[in-house]
Amino acid sequence: MARIVYSMLTSLDGYIARSDEDIGLPVPETELHQHFNDMMRQASAVLAGRRMYETMRFWDSPERATGADEVGRDFAHAWRETPKIVFSTRLRQVGLNARLVSGDAENTVRSLKEQTGGLVILGGADLAASLARAGLVDEYRLYMHPVVLGGGKPYFQPGLSLALKPLGTESLTQGVTLLRYAPAG
DSSP: OOEEEEEEEEOTTSEEESSSSOOOSOOOOHHHHHHHHHHHHHEEEEEEEHHHHHHHGGGGSHHHHHSSOHHHHHHHHHHHHSOEEEEOSSOSOOOTTEEEEOSOHHHHHHHHHHHOOSEEEEEOHHHHHHHHHTTOOOEEEEEEOSOOOSSSEESSOTTOOOOEEEEEEEEOGGGOEEEEEEEOO
């Protein structure tokens, strides 16, 4: 059975982005980027809402796979090879190795969990909140940057109530602390 892991960079005050146009968080440097590359290579699938998918489409461009630096090329290859399920009622098509779902996210993810094994990375606060309410998120990974954004898009949606138990912490480069939690009970 697959493990659904909601994983996002976040500020100390709990925001994943200042706005849709301005993430506001520092760009991962080589060592931190490599951590995310390794996680992407372990993933059997990626679940994303429209905004997250549109942000990550950057890695679909041929220039990402052939240009930039080695760690960027590595991530682009891992991203392109990992199957993606994109949940959106606005998008009409998605790119390489991606499937568009405009219907019931809960049933789609429930089926995926039963039919797939390994790590499934979940990105995007709105989709994560919907799946958390349905009890489908197995782990929360908050990559806390030592930055305060003062507002924006929160990691946890307002009104979402969860009891969590700690799974561990890890100090990473750039002053980032990884906090890992699982639903309690």
